[in-house]
Amino acid sequence: MYSLTTLWATALFDADSRPRGTSWYSKTSLTFSDAIAAVRRTLWLSQYFATSHHSANPQKFTRDLTERMADALCYAA
8 A cells, every 4th residue: 555655646746746844843855644645635535535416405615625624634644
């Protein structure tokens, strides 16, 4: 799984990708935690894992809020 995650994340990152840093720790290069977070985010926001189709029901969360929550949870999981 480590190798597959690394290969998939390599395809997701571009040349300008920067690691997600924190106020207490500054990273200079991408790490495996960045890779697994990118893969999680891709899976969680993909259409394959959508739970409902377009219907008359209103969307409870905006797309922006959904993406921000997924971004935060990718690193926490």
